[in-house]
Amino acid sequence: MAAVVSLTLRTAAALLAGAAVLSACFTDRQNEGQRLYATHCASCHGAQGEGLRRLMPPLAGSDYLRRHRDELPCLIRRGQKGLIVVNGVTYDQVMPAHEDLTDSQITNLLNYVHNAWGNQGAKHTIREVSQLLEACQGSDGR
Incomplete structure (x- = not known):
């Protein structure tokens, strides 16, 4: 009986340790x-x-x-130059490229922007972002 209790306690401890590690990964x-x-x-x-x-x-x-949802991953990866119109106002500034961001980071960034400050955009998946980045040879597969 003591062996079963000891085994159960060790199993429970291992499960808790595993959950803590997974929790830390997702929390990050x-x-x-x-x-x-x-x-x-x-x-x-x-x-x-x-x-x-x-x-x-x-x-x-x-x-x-x-209006430009599918172009946004490449806009972030490669930057943007030239005129754009946002909410009826014309802008002509350079947006720098962010080639150091992974596909996964671009996905998380877009999902934040699409759902912050009252925006209600559809979420991107990493697979979708990687596919959209192929249009600008920008996917890093991560």
């Missing part, structure tokens, strides 16, 4: 999109996605996000 990535936005995007697009007057386009309430 839980707010990754928000962290990536703060690091790579907020200085131009604003902490709340509000943009900067007529210099930098807003992401909050942006019609551009809805």
Whole structure:
């Protein structure tokens, strides 16, 4: 009987340890999109996605996000130059490329932007983002 109790306790301890490791993995990535936005995007697009007057386009309430959903992964990976129209306002600033971000990070970033500040965009999957990045030879498969 003592052997069964000991085995059960060891099994329970192993399961708890495994759950703690898995929890840490998922917790690290839980707010990754928000962290990536703060690091790579907020200085131009604003902490709340509000943009900067007529210099930098807003992401909050942006019609551009809805109309150009499939182009966004390449826009993030390769950057953007030239005129764009967001909510009826024309912008002509350069957006830098973010070639250091993985496909997974771009997915998390897009999902954050699509669902922050009142935006209600459809979520991207990593597979979808990787496929969309093929259009600009930008997929890294990660």
